[in-house]
Amino acid sequence: MNYLIDPFANNEFMRLALFGGILVACTCAIAGTFVVLRGLAFVGDALAHGVLPGIATAMLLGVSGIVGAAIGAAVMMGGVSVVSRRFRLSGDTAIGLLFVGMLALGVMITSRSASFVGDLAHILFGELLGITTTDLAWQFIALVIVGIIAFVGRRPFLLLSVDDGLARTSGFSARLFHNVMLTMVAITVIASFQTVGTLLVLGMLIAPAATGSLFARRIESMMLIAALVGSLSTYIGLLVSYHYDLAAGASIVLTAVVIFAISATANEIRKSRGHDHHDHEHPHVHGEIHV
Amino acid sequence: MTSIHASSLAVGYGKRPVVDNISLNMQPGELLVLIGTNGSGKSTLLKTLAGLINPMHGDLSLLGSAPGQLPTQVAYLPQHPVSSHTLPLCVQDVVAMGRYAHLGLFKRSTDTDRAIVLESMKRTGIDSQANDPIRDLSGGQQQRTHLAQVLARRAEVLLLDEPTAGLDLNGRKAVADLIATERARGVTVVLATHELADAESADLVMLLAQRVVSLGAPADALRDEYLRECFGFTQPH
Numbered sequence A: 001m002n003y004l005i006d007p008f009a010n011n012e013f014m015r016l017a018l019f020g021g022i023l024v025a026c027t028c029a030i031a032g033t034f035v036v037l038r039g040l041a042f043v044g045d046a047l048a049h050g051v052l053p054g055i056a057t058a059m060l061l062g063v064s065g066i067v068g069a070a071i072g073a074a075v076m077m078g079g080v081s082v083v084s085r086r087f088r089l090s091g092d093t094a095i096g097l098l099f100v101g102m103l104a105l106g107v108m109i110t111s112r113s114a115s116f117v118g119d120l121a122h123i124l125f126g127e128l129l130g131i132t133t134t135d136l137a138w139q140f141i142a143l144v145i146v147g148i149i150a151f152v153g154r155r156p157f158l159l160l161s162v163d164d165g166l167a168r169t170s171g172f173s174a175r176l177f178h179n180v181m182l183t184m185v186a187i188t189v190i191a192s193f194q195t196v197g198t199l200l201v202l203g204m205l206i207a208p209a210a211t212g213s214l215f216a217r218r219i220e221s222m223m224l225i226a227a228l229v230g231s232l233s234t235y236i237g238l239l240v241s242y243h244y245d246l247a248a249g250a251s252i253v254l255t256a257v258v259i260f261a262i263s264a265t266a267n268e269i270r271k272s273r274g275h276d277h278h279d280h281e282h283p284h285v286h287g288e289i290h291v
Numbered sequence B: 001m002t003s004i005h006a007s008s009l010a011v012g013y014g015k016r017p018v019v020d021n022i023s024l025n026m027q028p029g030e031l032l033v034l035i036g037t038n039g040s041g042k043s044t045l046l047k048t049l050a051g052l053i054n055p056m057h058g059d060l061s062l063l064g065s066a067p068g069q070l071p072t073q074v075a076y077l078p079q080h081p082v083s084s085h086t087l088p089l090c091v092q093d094v095v096a097m098g099r100y101a102h103l104g105l106f107k108r109s110t111d112t113d114r115a116i117v118l119e120s121m122k123r124t125g126i127d128s129q130a131n132d133p134i135r136d137l138s139g140g141q142q143q144r145t146h147l148a149q150v151l152a153r154r155a156e157v158l159l160l161d162e163p164t165a166g167l168d169l170n171g172r173k174a175v176a177d178l179i180a181t182e183r184a185r186g187v188t189v190v191l192a193t194h195e196l197a198d199a200e201s202a203d204l205v206m207l208l209a210q211r212v213v214s215l216g217a218p219a220d221a222l223r224d225e226y227l228r229e230c231f232g233f234t235q236p237h
Helices: A002-010 A012-038 A041-050 A052-061 A065-086 A091-111 A116-125 A133-152 A154-162 A164-169 A174-215 A219-244 A248-272 B042-050 B091-103 B111-123 B139-152 B169-184 B224-231
Strands: B004-013 B016-026 B031-036 B057-062 B074-077 B157-161 B188-193 B204-208 B212-216
Touching: A002 A012, A002 A219, A012 A041, A012 A133, A012 A154, A012 A174, A012 A219, A041 A052, A041 A065, A041 A091, A041 A174, A052 A065, A052 A091, A052 A116, A052 A174, A065 A091, A065 A174, A091 A116, A116 A174, A133 A154, A133 A174, A154 A164, A154 A174, A154 B091, A164 A174, A164 B042, A164 B074, A174 A219, A174 A248, A219 A248, B004 B042, B016 B042, B016 B057, B016 B204, B016 B212, B031 B042, B042 B057, B042 B074, B042 B157, B042 B188, B074 B139, B091 B111, B091 B139, B111 B139, B139 B169, B157 B169, B169 B188, B204 B224, B212 B224
Parallel strands: B031 B188, B031 B204, B074 B157, B157 B188
Antiparallel strands: B004 B016, B004 B057, B204 B212
8 A cells, every 4th residue: 555655645746746637637638528529639739739839938038838838829729720711721731830830949949948958858748746836726727717618618519529510500600619629728738738748738638538438428427537537547657657767747648548548448348249238228218318 | 481582592612603593482381302413502502501601692591581590490400410439429418419509508408408309309219229329329320310409409490411311211201201290380391302202292392403403393393304404314104
């Protein structure tokens, strides 16, 4: 038991890291569910890298990295929208162009710093073991904001996840709510870069939510499973990092990906053995109809 | 009130009209069947009626308003509704999405909403799979689910793009019965199809071949010369 508990009982930085990681896991579970459902993984990746020049500039100027990340994300989202519409390029081409452009700009700006490699590693991979109570407060605020956005926008988000046309013919602006969804993802990325870094935040957005999608029959249960998988990954990743002196952020994300791989394999085996009784378990409507 | 009014309407994408010079008036309870080959303009016209594509020119109104302005009163079933393999939704959740136009962002669903969802599932015969994930269903069962979603809208105008695609004979009969029931309660239906048999009970038939080949009662619109022009063959007599 000591092996499992002592690292957190004896070290405040480990407790802060655990709380911070769980907050990130919950935030990523909410945003990541819609990223997976709407197929926004590439946009999420681009946003995660698009914030790099903003953070790098903020570091050079000595201001908050969160402010820089927010500006970087806004430029990235606006740029993708303008490039795809003005130049009639497909969405992924526009995203790819902005993605590499912003990444290159971020590396160039960071190279002006005296501690180039250290700053870049901090931004890309986070500094989970160095987070403070102030960072936790920011992450909690981000979780609340993302939760509110997801709750208010749940119906148009769900319709968009099926089809843009369905959202539009149901009276919701597809463009408006797509942008609201991107804003939600951007807030998640900005709030999470301190913990797992801009390079690895995508893993926390996608892996737990993808695991949830394997088993869930409702959006709410997909989010709940994603939050549990993300939190469990945080705990296991931190333990591995502590005992074997490995990078914390990378350990957490790799754990989440491994959990997905194990879950997907188990799910396939279960289906192939014919243990999936969906077709016959519910011959009639029972329970409450959810609308 | 006229359900659908179109005058010198042109529909299409970009600057190129797919079909132009469409003029029609439909009253509540009427059925218009759009028939034509692939690419003839059926889906383009339906998308324009649904407000997904802007009319290129001409006048178009549904229930006295511009297309897309009355989401609670106009329901649209696309040709190939998406049933993503990643969507962790059960049948009743998908059908319940038909109520979102009425509920908007903030309204809480009521017992009436839930009753409508249940009734819609029963009418398409998918209620026995209400709790099954839609991704585990066959194509025909998914189509029934999407039809139930459209019915749950309780709209005054139904725009159906090949609703019988993927359905067996029983399913096709069930859709025909559904359309008849909807019309009986005053719902106007526009149905795009490849099946000439679907036109038998229509008030109006429009034969399309990137233009309006014929428009009128089935007996007039489906005359041999029009069918030959549209499909290159005629019906056996």
